[in-house]
Amino acid sequence: MSGRKILIAVSAFLAVVAVAGGAAFFLLRGAGFGPFKPPPPPPPPPDASFQALEVRASDAAERPEAGQVATDSSQKVIALLNDYYTLAFLRPQRWTPDPSPSPGEKTIEETITEYFLPETQASIAERIGALSLAELGGRFERVNPVRQEAQVISFHIEHDVSAPVAVATIYFEGSGTTKDKKEGPVTIVHTATYWMLAVGDTYRILGYEVEFKADTVKETAAFGLVGSRGPR
């Protein structure tokens, strides 16, 4: 074959490849494939964000600074509530046991337990169903917070103007999207009273009275108080 014919053949081949590749590019891009238009990422799971509606200071010495101490301390209580409720109610996927957990990795239940004082931690296991999504978590793809209120946070102010103990009455409502697409959204409501003691620069839960509702499921529990109740 002469050089001219070879040149014509190669050029024709390259032209066919270019046309075919271009067509493939446009076709795949339109379908959302390829590196040039990645699919949109799922929205990140939300975090809890409680609002304190009322903060009270019970001060034996009736000092004007007691109110500010209570306000400042309420931020620490809010931080505890946000961390706890994020984990307990807004991370449903974590309630499905990991078949291959990393060595040393804590379960979600173990992590939640750390928000309680040591003398209260033993109570968590049998009351976990009232304190969190627990086994219901596997039913949900996602839970979005709807209403998050620390309705009242009270502090006892000591003579040294510290706030060693707090009581918080809270209301949490979330909307759960189930994995089963035939189900509609599920309203999740958790109401609680938490008694907390200051530990270092934060608070930990000493006792609680809680009620959890989701659809027909209702769990109540109390601990630290006389008449402590376990799961139903």
Next chain:
Amino acid sequence: MSKTYLRPRNRRRVAKLAALLLAGVMGGTVWWAARPFRSGAQSPGPEAVGIHKVEGAVWRPERGDLLFVGVLGSDNRSGPPNAGGGCDAVHIVAINPQLRAGTILNFPRDSYLEGRKLTDICRSAGFAAGVDVLRRHTGLPIHFWAQTEFSNFMALIDALGGIEVNVPQAMNDWRSGAFFSPGPTHMLGGHALAFTRNRYDAPGGDFGRTTNQGVLIQAALQKFRNESTDPHRIFDYVKVARRHTTLDLPIGDLIKLAWLAREIDPAAMVNVTVPGSTGSAGAASVVFLSPGDTYDRVRSDAIY
């Protein structure tokens, strides 16, 4: 024999002096009789009244531990109880947290224990020593003890707005100032003090008085229970306690005691005065206790 003769002028002077003296005696008598009602008089300071944890005692309500609390009242009119006061009121409150019930054990103040009257033990060695004697005598593991005295007792009750007491029988005793009809009675601090101090007009004398003190303890539990349905109100009580007392125990224990008091049904608290008989030990009038199986019954489950 000569007579003493006073001139008219001197007679008038003597008459005036006698009148002044009589007025002073009468005024002093009225003032003395009114002492139960003089709330707020000369507060002796926070150390006079307190709640203390017995050294080495361990109470774990989360494990369902029974609770035993000593309640002692000083007969000291002012100043700290340990500065010369005797135990005028002596009780052990036993509670079973799981059953939400318990027993109030009442002891006459002249109870003769370890060769001495209990009130004298408190007077000479202090209230903590009195508690130790009670622990040894009863075998009950007292975890905490609360002490009070006249003026702070009244101030506490006044600060909480008074207390409803079901007076068991009519009282008319000028010595204590106890004048009550039977039935529910709203009492401020002075009235409550008179009610608990009356022994001359109480059936059984000192035994009746200590039983009535148990009635007051039940009334206090009922008041607290009624007012702490809102958990945030418990801090009102803590505030009053902090203002008028020394709280010598961890704040977590104080909260747990408050929880327990909130949950207990006062009607489920049995008011029991330890039986005994009066007698003498040397020149002293004492009470010899005959508890029988009282302490064993209470030790097992806090229920008489």
